[in-house]
Amino acid sequence: MKNEFYNYILNLQDQITAGLEAVDGQARFREDIWERPEGGGGRTRVIENGAVFEKGGVNISAVYGKLSETMQRVFAVSEDQFFACGLSLVIHPKSPMVPTVHANWRYFELYDKNGNIIKQWFGGGQDLTPYYLFEEDAIHYHHTCKTACDKHNPAFYPIYKKQCDTYFWNAHRKEARGIGGLFFDYCQATDQMSMQQWFNFVCEVGNSFLDAYLPIVGKRKAIPYTPANRTWQEIRRGRYVEFNLVYDKGTLFGLNTNGRIESILMSLPPHVQWVYDHHPEAGSEEEKLVKVLETPRDWVE
Numbered sequence: 001m002k003n004e005f006y007n008y009i010l011n012l013q014d015q016i017t018a019g020l021e022a023v024d025g026q027a028r029f030r031e032d033i034w035e036r037p038e039g040g041g042g043r044t045r046v047i048e049n050g051a052v053f054e055k056g057g058v059n060i061s062a063v064y065g066k067l068s069e070t071m072q073r074v075f076a077v078s079e080d081q082f083f084a085c086g087l088s089l090v091i092h093p094k095s096p097m098v099p100t101v102h103a104n105w106r107y108f109e110l111y112d113k114n115g116n117i118i119k120q121w122f123g124g125g126q127d128l129t130p131y132y133l134f135e136e137d138a139i140h141y142h143h144t145c146k147t148a149c150d151k152h153n154p155a156f157y158p159i160y161k162k163q164c165d166t167y168f169w170n171a172h173r174k175e176a177r178g179i180g181g182l183f184f185d186y187c188q189a190t191d192q193m194s195m196q197q198w199f200n201f202v203c204e205v206g207n208s209f210l211d212a213y214l215p216i217v218g219k220r221k222a223i224p225y226t227p228a229n230r231t232w233q234e235i236r237r238g239r240y241v242e243f244n245l246v247y248d249k250g251t252l253f254g255l256n257t258n259g260r261i262e263s264i265l266m267s268l269p270p271h272v273q274w275v276y277d278h279h280p281e282a283g284s285e286e287e288k289l290v291k292v293l294e295t296p297r298d299w300v301e
Contacts, residue, residue, distance in 0.1 A: 001120065001195055002062075002083055005107045005202075009060045009087040010043075012105075012206050016089065017045050017058050019210045023217050026051035029058070034260050039065035040083075044263045047091075048270075052098065052221050056091035057266035063257060067110075070256045074249075077119070081111040084257075086124070087206070088250060090267040091213075096233035097223040099130035099137070099178070100240065101213050102267070104250060105206045122198045123185035125160065126209055127168055128216075129178030129240060131233045133289045135299075137216045138179050142299035144212035145182050145205070152201040157300070160184045165296040170243050175293040177243045181212075232286050234273040241268055 017029045027050025035041035042061030047053050062085035072080060086106030093100065105124035112118050128141050142161070149156035164183035169176055182205060187198045244251055244267050254264035280286035 001199065002085060002107060002109060005122075005199060006060075006062050006085045008199075008203055008206070009085065009105065012087055013043065013045065013058055013060050016210060017047075019214055020047065020053065020056070020058070020091065023214055023221070024050040024052040027053060032262075034263070036063050036065075036258065036260070038258060039063060042260065042263060044260070044266070046266055050094070052093055052095070052217065054092050054094040055266075055270045056089070057263070058087070058089040059263050059266065060087045061085060061260075061263070065257075068256050071253065074252070074256075077110060081113075081115070083109040083111075084253075088267075092237070092269040093217065093221070095221055095223065096131040096225050096229045097220045098217055099128050099220075100237075100269075102127055102129070103206075103209055105202050107202075120188065120195060121185070122187040122195075122202045124202055124205065125164055125181060125183035126205065126212065127164055127178055127181035127183070128213075129236075130289065131236050132229070132285055133179075133292055134216075134220065137219070138297075138299045140215060141179070141181065141212050144208050146300050148204045148208040149182070149201075151204055152197070156184075156201070157182070161298075168243065170239060170247070172246070173239060173242070175239070175290065176296050177240060177293075179292065179299070180296060231273065232280070234269075234271055235275055235278055236289075237269045237272045238274045241272055244268065 021028055027047050029045040029047045032044040034044065040063035042059060044057060044059045046057045048055050064083040067080045067082045086104060088104040090102045091100065103126035107122050109117050110119040146157040160182040161180060164180040165176060167183045168178060189195045251264060280290055
């Protein structure tokens with residue numbers, strides 16, 4: 001299973017970076033191959049200063065070895081030998097009219113002292129973080145997520161949509177990071193779903209990513225914007241950074257398994273503002289977005 005999924009994310013990385021380069025039309029991804037001293041490594045691809053994308057990364061990794069005591073407590077396990085692989089991406093567009101997007105699809109194995117698999121699971125998801133709310137974009141994004149889920153189980157979308165709203169929640173701000181999408185974790189074999197079926201589902205979601213995101217980029221990338229729009233984008237990016245550094249489990253896992261720092265923190269945007277006690281003007285497009293973030297909405301009937 002781990003070889004099958006690793007080969008899948010290798011190919012998916014190629015597909016996604018090619019699609020993003022095509023819509024940008026100018027920038028190309030820089031590639032770094034890296035190794036982890038404790039075992040494993042990865043292939044990091046970063047795009048910067050493009051016509052559309054200011055900064056972004058599409059990274060894959062496969063790491064293995066001894067699980068730290070901290071992560072044993074996080075996973076509530078006593079075994080310490082693990083394997084984990086996945087693809088993680090964050091794309092920060094230049095224009096505030098184009099949303100930031102994040103996605104991650106991962107697979108994990110835990111072993112006993114004899115090297116036998118005692119636990120294995122999939123996790124992942126994808127979510128959208130706009131700076132200005134175009135409702136038709138939100139509907140398109142969620143409809144694409146729902147279509148991918150429905151091919152495997154009609155119950156998946158409402159469950160994983162709700163889990164996404166719950167997970168990407170900045171509790172100290174009492175608002176969502178964005179307009180959500182899907183979030184699922186610890187997807188293990190049951191009487192209803194085998195590991196192969198979970199594999200097929202995760203691949204379905206991964207394959208839907210470009211269909212969910214690229215039409216939105218194409219529609220919004222040429223919309224004119226003002227310096228004030230850009231300032232708002234940078235303020236909202238600050239909330240994005242707060243979530244990633246305070247709550248995000250992937251960041252925590254990377255830091256606690258001696259992951260590659262540059263790859264872990266590639267999710268941070270290059271230009272950010274923290275303005276003291278900032279509130280958008282009443283009735284503005286900025287306030288419209290904040291009201292939706294304070295009360296997550298169902299975008300698909």
